[in-house]
Amino acid sequence: MPVVSTVRGPVDAAELGQTLMHEHVFVTSTEHLDNYGKGAWWDEEARVADAITKLNALAAKGVRTIADPTVWGLGRYIPRIQRIAAEVPDLNIIVATGIYSFEELPHQYEHRGPGLLLDMPDPMIDDFVRDLTEGIADTGVKAAFLKCVVDRQGLTPGVERICRAVAQAHVRTGAPITVHTNSPARTGIIALDLFAKEGVDLTKVVVGHAGDSNDLDYLRQLADTGATLGMDRFGLDLYNPTPERVATIAALCEGGYADRMVLSHDAACFMDYFPNEWDMVGVIAPNWRYDHIHDDVLPALLEAGVTDAQIQQMLLFNPRRYFS
């Protein structure tokens, strides 16, 4: 059986169990946190304890693994995740490499690369590959998937270079990809076209946030390439309410697409987008929490005619295939 890197080390793909394919532990900015958070809204010990409580509660629902696509641009900091993973024994946390940017390349790569001021092979590819094969910084933790973005701005020069570097890191390592897309702008098509040209195995791609769309033609067009649809923002009712998300999944299951969908919330224990109002976020978006799928969505899917076997397919077998 193939082995998957997790924060606590390698796990047989067969042991991943029920997997939520897009959940963050924390979304922060290191500079924001270091300069404005410490001594103000960030309490390291309280936040770590809160995450341990929330993730143990998720494991108690039967979830055995989360895939956390928190990369550069979303505040990836593995030592904090290691502390938490050590206290959440029944949950595997899989981490990612890549860059989360809607427009620009980080300046650290701007002048280094083929044909640039420092003419060299793209160092971004080597950085991603090192995260996947040797480990992230000095943590010993390996990433197991790649993440990039194609949002409404489309393939800006920065986004295009990041996506091509992610594609090349996939080609070198076989690691799967999750791409954040904007469903109203149908950018999943742009991302998959670019990946196909770069030689990516599209069966190893999750089109993140596809579940924000109820346009069955768009979703089938994506899934017919072999890619997997990320039905991954359950609880973000402002983008698409749960009943509509459920009806779309039921229609796709009916059409034979249960093997092309994965489920998740895109939730976090804490996001510094709302540092002083984080508790209010739970009041405004009460379903945006790690247990919404098990408490509310799975019963609604069954009610809508989705079978237990199809739910198993989306929660267990499709994630296993992606990471195998």
Ligand SMILES: [Zn+2]
């Ligand atoms: Zn996300």
